[in-house]
Amino acid sequence: xxxxxxxxxxxxxxxxxxxxxxxxxxxxxxxxxxxxxxxxxxxxxxxxxxxxxxxxxxxxxxxxxxxxxxxxxxxxxxxxxxxxxxxxxxxxxxxxxxxxxxxxxxxxxxx
Amino acid sequence: xxxxxxxxxxxxxxxxxxxxxxxxxxxxxxxxxxxxxxxxxxxxxxxxxxxxxxxxxxxxxxxxxxxxxxxxxxxxxxxxxxxxxxxxxxxxxxxxxxxxxxxxxxxxxxxxxxxxxxxxxxxxxxxx
Numbered sequence: 001x002x003x004x005x006x007x008x009x010x011x012x013x014x015x016x017x018x019x020x021x022x023x024x025x026x027x028x029x030x031x032x033x034x035x036x037x038x039x040x041x042x043x044x045x046x047x048x049x050x051x052x053x054x055x056x057x058x059x060x061x062x063x064x065x066x067x068x069x070x071x072x073x074x075x076x077x078x079x080x081x082x083x084x085x086x087x088x089x090x091x092x093x094x095x096x097x098x099x100x101x102x103x104x105x106x107x108x109x110x111x
Numbered sequence: 112x113x114x115x116x117x118x119x120x121x122x123x124x125x126x127x128x129x130x131x132x133x134x135x136x137x138x139x140x141x142x143x144x145x146x147x148x149x150x151x152x153x154x155x156x157x158x159x160x161x162x163x164x165x166x167x168x169x170x171x172x173x174x175x176x177x178x179x180x181x182x183x184x185x186x187x188x189x190x191x192x193x194x195x196x197x198x199x200x201x202x203x204x205x206x207x208x209x210x211x212x213x214x215x216x217x218x219x220x221x222x223x224x225x226x227x228x229x230x231x232x233x234x235x236x237x238x239x
Contacts, residue, residue, distance in 0.1 A: 031217055099172070
């Protein structure tokens with residue numbers, strides 16, 4: 001059971017838009033930055049979004065992030081077959097035992 | 112270009128201690144801007160943060176693993192290491208090392224921001 005809640009799977013057709021939600025609490029998402037990671041099969045996770053809505057160099061603007069209260073959302077527009085991957089949200093939890101938390105991950109299928 | 116590379120035994124016996132090292136190249140582990148972390152992923156499952164260390168030796172650990180985890184740093188070798196004791200089959204996973212910038216949270220304590228550079232990962236199997 002992850003501290004951050006993500007839907008196990010989402011799907012959409014090529015060219016369409018999809019959103020992936022990440023729900024937490026005031027001790028984590030509510031008061032800290034959220035980041036998103038893409039993991040293609042058999043590879044290490046790759047940073048997609050950091051500080052809620054910033055994209056690292058080289059990440060296309062088809063990927064976007066937002067945060068509201070204790071939830072965050074990853075958006076992907078113009079879906080491509082190469083976007084089919086697992087996506088994870090993550091953030092710091094500033095409770096008494098300060099620690100990093102990941103969401104359980106969402107499998108994106110591009111139909 | 113910063114690179115991280117995990118190394119260590121791929122097979123560990125139950126009840127023994129898992130030991131891995133992450134070697135950082137293309138940058139200094141002594142940078143004051145970053146923590147250095149370990150993350151693992153059991154086969155077919157999600158990511159789990161294990162812990163992180165600052166070059167000074169300051170550490171944060173996952174509360175669920177804290178009793179069994181030790182992370183250390185060797186700035187002279189530009190390496191940091193993970194030890195996980197009393198392993199069981201549940202510790203079988205791909206282990207990643209990664210770099211993480213930090214900021215100060217609303218209480219003034221360091222908070223890790225994101226993981227920007229990752230190693231390729233190394234599979235550790237716990238089996239007799």
